[in-house]
Amino acid sequence: MSAVDEKKVNAAGQPDPNWEPNIVGFACNWCTYAGADLAGLSRMQYPPNVKLVRVPCSGRANPQFVLRAFQKGADGVLVAGCHPGDCHYATGNYFTRRRFLLFQRLLEFSGIDPRRFQARWISGAEAPKFRDVVTQMAEEVKALGPNRKLREEV
């Protein structure tokens, strides 16, 4: 891990301009993962920082998973699912919305910049939106620099 850390911060303690953020994304199988697939099918280009963990429903994404990602050194976390009202499991994303609205406030309270954690609704048809969300998030998190809060020192 130390080699990685050296990459993130140069000798003067300044953020390395070549540093790239690592963002964990939780994508629901029916909408956002399908939207990402469509983005691929349409050959849309976006930065490779967001890596998707496939979950059946955004409602499966436990806030604890987000905390674990931050603990293990993720610089940002994205949770994305179907638009409210369009959930494959009828009501799953309403739970997501409620949970993560509260959770976001908790994260802010504990000193995490809200831009590091985002919950978005991206449908299976919204490939351009998927591209824009991950591109924008990669840029924002890159500007914020490496995540230091909640991080377990290794």
Next chain:
Amino acid sequence: MKRIGVFVCHCGTNIANTVDCAKVAETAKDFPGVVFACDYKYMCAEPGQVMIQEAIREHNLDGYVVAACSPRMHEPTFRKCAERAGMNPYMVEQVNIREQCSWVHADKTKGTDKSIDITRMGVAKVAQNEPLFSTTIPVTKRALVIGAGIAGIQAAIDIADAGYPVTLLDREHSMGGKMAQVDKTFPTLDCSACILTPKMVEAAQHPNIEIVTYAEVQAVDGFVGNFDVTIRKKARYVDVDKCTGCGLCSEKCPKKVASEFEMNLGTRKAIYVPFPQAVPNKPVIDAKNCRFLVEGKCGVCKKVCPTGAVDFEQKDELIVERFGSIVVATGFEQFDISKYEEYGAGRIPDVITGLHLERLMNASGPTMGKIKRPSDGKVPEKIVFIKCVGSRDEAKGRSYCSRACCMYVAKHATLIKEKIPTSKSYIFYMDVRTAGKNYEEFYTRAQNEYDAQYVRGRVSKIFQVGDKLIVRGEDSLLGRPVEIEADLVVLAAGMDPQQDAKDLARTLGISYDQHGWFTEAHPKLRPVETHTAGIFLAGACQGPKDIPDSVAQASAAAVKAAGLLSKKELTAEAQTARCDEAYCSGCGLCVSICPYKAIELKRISERVHGGTRERQVSSVNQGLCQGCGACSVACPSSAMNLKGFSNDQILAEVDALCQR
């Protein structure tokens, strides 16, 4: 420690061009648990799968990761491949290095790095995987078809012919749908009623088909093979068992209102059948317009009915029935032309739509088949058609082509020339799309033999001068403005989804696109299925369609529905929730959160300190659980977990992604 294999697919050049597959495989060899890794041109092809099966045996693998295309595409392929080699299919994970790496990251280094990261994620998950086993659920061998237009009728007949009972439901009080309103059908110019009504009668007389008209689906519970559907039978105020369909009531009814079936060009009574060949041929009372039901006076129909079938006391009735599969065939609505203010639509009486013209041309229509202008009843000589009204127009929110309008305009021009030989048709168009069998020939004939004059360009304005309609537009081929003095303007209105399509989609739990058309599971390979198992789509509810396409799709949906009913039992989802009773405190949070009512609290007794104690724990119905996992997050003690996406599996993935 599990023995894990990694198989990296080139997908021809789809992946290999921008991802160094050999490097991914080479790096994967160092991931914990990996005992074998290789790359190959096509993992999904037969040789690739044989290779995987040989590797399973040779290296005694416990599980494997395929780095290839999207699991939404080939996960079943690789699960079956594992099964053939004697491995539990749920010991396989697929990571997506095509849609999410090679196709979206042109930079080979970045694409390769990300592929390695997500392959590590896959390996970490497989290391936590456990074999899963599916349970079986029974199938109710009955189908429900919603919508009794031509698509619904065809689907019902096909399922019934396959030997299964079908309930054919329609919210109108006769079958037939939009096709019943049409006069003749392209490209053969068959009379619509002549080909539709025999189908309606065939369905009505089929021993396996039960027709339920004037009824709507109110709620749907349950799941594939066992849908509990609540049907609201609306009050007809006529006892259909007593009614003989003699028609005396309609004859004597004093109240006349505009007929929806005749597109408001004709009238009907308050107790009526919509058209002469209606099936079932039993009248219904329109409660809003019935004098007795509104004012408490009249009741003539009740007095004249020879069998005493009129029953003003009737109320809506709710019935719940169980069906194994559902075919949705709710069709379309004609686009509302009043959105085109510049065409005077809805304001100028002689600007009508295609469906209006169909009624004017129909021998049993309001004018007995004579084409007369709605304003003064004169026979029109110059007729202007405007195509793409409510289709291919972003400004009106209709970006799609309505598919049938080009052909029905050619049909109208042909038929008008036959009925009024001195007439002349002008057709304003953007493109002409005639992509069906014998369609292009039909269109050419309308031009060459029936003197239809096609003008390429948009119409900007229509206004009335005297009894003429001035149609002002441009001829974009000649590059100059044109003005035509017309007697009648027909707008080729496109297709819209049913206004309440979204409500039905929510009731059924199926998805719809931005316009409101129901979405198929895959546009090419699963065109009649929805994402909800056991629910199929037929006809124009899925997107604009003409009659031949609707019928073809209806038969396809019927085969899918009957195929499902033919099974003795269904394999239930294996990736379902599971409660660890040792941790469960019986708080019941999961019970209230489950959208499928799949969780119940049950009492168990357990031995504690030599005695027995009773307590409550959650129990999951494996047949009902669809595996969304909402309960697992709600559970305060992590007793509830989702098989296939367990806490341990997802956390292992998260850790693997963060460990760079």
